[in-house]
Amino acid sequence: MTFHLSYPFLVCAMLFYSLPIKSQELVNDTSAVANDVFIHTADQTAKKAVAKIMQYTGLTPHFEVIENKDIKSAIAYIKNNKQYIAYNPEFILKLKDLTQTNWAAVSVLAHEIGHHLNGHTLQKKISLTDELEADRFSGYILYLMGATLSQTKAALTAVSHEVDTIRHPKPEIRLQAIANGWFEAENIIRKKAFTDSSLIHPDNTTQFTFIIRFKGYNQLYYIDENNRVIWFDNYGKPTILGKIEQSDNDNYKYILEINNIIYGVDKNLQIWNTNNRELIFIIGQLEKI
Numbered sequence: 001m002t003f004h005l006s007y008p009f010l011v012c013a014m015l016f017y018s019l020p021i022k023s024q025e026l027v028n029d030t031s032a033v034a035n036d037v038f039i040h041t042a043d044q045t046a047k048k049a050v051a052k053i054m055q056y057t058g059l060t061p062h063f064e065v066i067e068n069k070d071i072k073s074a075i076a077y078i079k080n081n082k083q084y085i086a087y088n089p090e091f092i093l094k095l096k097d098l099t100q101t102n103w104a105a106v107s108v109l110a111h112e113i114g115h116h117l118n119g120h121t122l123q124k125k126i127s128l129t130d131e132l133e134a135d136r137f138s139g140y141i142l143y144l145m146g147a148t149l150s151q152t153k154a155a156l157t158a159v160s161h162e163v164d165t166i167r168h169p170k171p172e173i174r175l176q177a178i179a180n181g182w183f184e185a186e187n188i189i190r191k192k193a194f195t196d197s198s199l200i201h202p203d204n205t206t207q208f209t210f211i212i213r214f215k216g217y218n219q220l221y222y223i224d225e226n227n228r229v230i231w232f233d234n235y236g237k238p239t240i241l242g243k244i245e246q247s248d249n250d251n252y253k254y255i256l257e258i259n260n261i262i263y264g265v266d267k268n269l270q271i272w273n274t275n276n277r278e279l280i281f282i283i284g285q286l287e288k289i
């Protein structure tokens with residue numbers, strides 16, 4: 001009897017896993033096989049969620065997803081050079097009960113994957129900033145997977161006290177990080193990468209005329225044809241930080257303003273620190289592009 005029951009299940013399972021996976025299948029799966037056979041176990045939910053999340057990153061999953069009843073929620077760690085994601089099965093099922101959706105479990109696991117992919121699990125300690133990076137990643141991925149913003153925030157709203165590290169930022173700060181990731185993904189999908197008023201719109205891109213290099217400082221600034229000082233942040237987003245204009249002062253050809261600090265630029269395009277009258281020195285150089 002057992003054989004007759006388990007054999008079709010095995011076939012169905014093989015068919016199920018060999019089918020191309022469509023967007024939102026994880027939560028909107030209409031397959032009777034998936035709903036009846038698989039969806040109620042934490043093991044299946046966790047493994048499937050991790051595999052699905054990784055599909056949206058474009059990376060190959062190398063994580064071992066294991067249950068561990070001794071932990072409170074879920075945790076990412078490395079042991080013997082292998083990346084693990086461990087979860088408490090009761091926690092995963094409780095999330096589903098509380099939120100009436102799988103999205104909460106997905107977001108918790110996405111958070112843990114975020115720790116791995118951001119390199120946090122290579123460190124001795126996970127910082128508060130690391131937690132926000134993992135939250136941001138979970139928000140980003142859940143948008144791509146089709147979750148609404150409230151679905152994306154559901155896990156943290158339901159169980160904000162059950163987290164993977166002892167120290168963690170306040171729930172409202174974490175929710176903001178999740179939302180930041182969610183909106184970032186939305187902007188990318190809708191091709192609105194530069195909608196902020198302080199950013200350059202891609203349709204209105206200007207030519208750069210100079211590179212600004214400061215001595216002993218690795219960041220570059222650019223001057224565009226509209227005399228704006230542009231800096232690219234860590235996400236490559238152009239941000240206007242100041243301006244350059246012709247100088248009335250005989251000593252300088254231009255006056256350069258960056259982050260409300262004024263510099264003088266001489267005819268050789270050397271940048272002078274003019275903020276201390278007793279100590280005026282060359283601090284950088286403009287280079288024509």
Ligand SMILES: [Zn+2]
Binds near residue numbers: 111115131134164165
């Ligand atoms: Zn964490």
